[in-house]
Amino acid sequence: xxxxxxxxxxxxxxxxxxxxxxxxxxxxxxxxxxxxxxxxxxxxxxxxxxxxxxxxxxxxxxxxxxxxxxxxxxxxxxxxxxxxxxxxxxxxxxxxxxxxxxxxxxxxxxxxxxxxxxxxxxxxxxxxxxxxxxxxxxxxxxxxxxxxxxxxxxxxxxxxxxxxxxxxxxxxxxxxxxxxxxxxxxxxxxxxxxxxxxxxxxxxxxxxxxxxxx
Amino acid sequence: xxxxxxxxxxxxxxxxxxxxxxxxxxxxxxxxxxxxxxxxxxxxxxxxxxxxxxxxxxxxxxxxxxxxxxxxxxxxxxxxxxxxxxxxxxxxxxxxxxxxxxxxxxxxxxxxxxxxxxxxxxxxxxxxxxxxxxxxxxxxxxxxxxxxxxxxxxxxxxxxxxxxx
Numbered sequence: 462x463x464x465x466x467x468x469x470x471x472x473x474x475x476x477x478x479x480x481x482x483x484x485x486x487x488x489x490x491x492x493x494x495x496x497x498x499x500x501x502x503x504x505x506x507x508x509x510x511x512x513x514x515x516x517x518x519x520x521x522x523x524x525x526x527x528x529x530x531x532x533x534x535x536x537x538x539x540x541x542x543x544x545x546x547x548x549x550x551x552x553x554x555x556x557x558x559x560x561x562x563x564x565x566x567x568x569x570x571x572x573x574x575x576x577x578x579x580x581x582x583x584x585x586x587x588x589x590x591x592x593x594x595x596x597x598x599x600x601x602x603x604x605x606x607x608x609x610x611x612x613x614x615x616x617x618x619x620x621x622x623x624x625x626x627x628x629x630x631x632x633x634x635x636x637x638x639x640x641x642x643x644x645x646x647x648x649x650x651x652x653x654x655x656x657x658x659x660x661x662x663x664x665x666x667x668x669x670x671x672x673x674x675x
Numbered sequence: 676x677x678x679x680x681x682x683x684x685x686x687x688x689x690x691x692x693x694x695x696x697x698x699x700x701x702x703x704x705x706x707x708x709x710x711x712x713x714x715x716x717x718x719x720x721x722x723x724x725x726x727x728x729x730x731x732x733x734x735x736x737x738x739x740x741x742x743x744x745x746x747x748x749x750x751x752x753x754x755x756x757x758x759x760x761x762x763x764x765x766x767x768x769x770x771x772x773x774x775x776x777x778x779x780x781x782x783x784x785x786x787x788x789x790x791x792x793x794x795x796x797x798x799x800x801x802x803x804x805x806x807x808x809x810x811x812x813x814x815x816x817x818x819x820x821x822x823x824x825x826x827x828x829x830x831x832x833x834x835x836x837x838x839x840x
Contacts, residue, residue, distance in 0.1 A: 464830060467837065470780040471803045474697075481692055481713070483685045489714045490684075490721035496748035564719045564743050565726060565736070568797070569816030572747050658750070661793070665746050668794045672825050673817055 505582045512589045555581045572666045687733045702745040716744045787836040795829045
């Protein structure tokens with residue numbers, strides 16, 4: 462049977478369609494959207510808040526106290542300002558990308574814009590992870606190259622029977638483990654979160670781009 | 676707020692709501708999901724209605740928003756129905772008997788479309804709605820040549836599903 466015959470059946474279904482009344486349509490327009498765009502925005506904002514909050518929490522809990530002792534506080538402050546400037550830049554790019562998303566665009570452009578917005582957040586997370594790693598490397602080098610730094614920070618002296626060398630080794634191993642766990646945990650978290658959220662979109666985008674390249 | 680805008684929207688929507696129903700029927704597999712997608716499309720249409728300035732037909736614009744919502748914005752992954760999942764009885768009746776009622780043809784057609792992927796569904800849908808290749812390529816954001824090539828392949832695929840040897 463030819464497709465044209467099915468097309469005829471398709472055309473004649475017009476009249477049988479279920480009707481939704483104006484009242485119902487109106488109430489639908491008032492309800493909340495649960496679209497991907499909205500979720501990308503919400504998750505993005507949560508991530509910005511999360512990393513900023515983490516930074517703030519560290520300051521409050523005196524995590525940076527040892528650096529004050531070592532006279533590194535002005536460097537810390539400078540890098541902090543730089544960090545906030547970069548965060549603001551990320552926020553601007555994120556918002557710009559987000560507000561460029563329009564359902565009126567063609568399908569491919571729309572998907573491209575959604576994925577670009579999500580990528581901004583991804584790079585923001587990469588930036589944060591990289592800055593954690595780089596900052597800890599710099600700080601470790603600074604601390605361990607400063608004479609008596611370990612003793613000053615951890616209040617140890619040779620009479621405790623703990624050698625500063627041992628403290629250094631333990632500190633480095635502990636930091637490496639914490640960093641590794643953090644990266645693994647976040648990686649898994651994002652993989653699941655965006656994997657679930659964008660599975661369909663990614664699949665459809667691939668299908669469309671495949672079509673253009675063949 | 677803007678009562679006139681609301682009134683115009685409801686009028687336009689009511690006249691063309693069949694488009695949305697058809698999109699929902701293609702892209703979902705049960706009534707709950709159908710209603711869910713219908714609501715999301717309605718929200719998107721209303722949210723963007725102020726931007727719609729009548730430079731194109733409302734229906735043209737509706738096709739775009741409805742398909743975009745189904746393909747890109749709707750969160751739930753619409754699992755593709757596998758051929759063997761389809762209501763076999765209906766399927767066979769429609770395929771075997773030549774002079775079948777239109778209703779059964781329609782059922783078979785919908786079942787066949789549901790086995791396609793999201794992009795193929797959009798292509799077939801626009802074909803059934805008599806859209807030109809130009810409009811199809813503009814809606815999906817692909818070139819006209821590619822739309823044509825993919826359409827022919829999809830139609831062949833559909834024919835094979837509808838008329839198994």
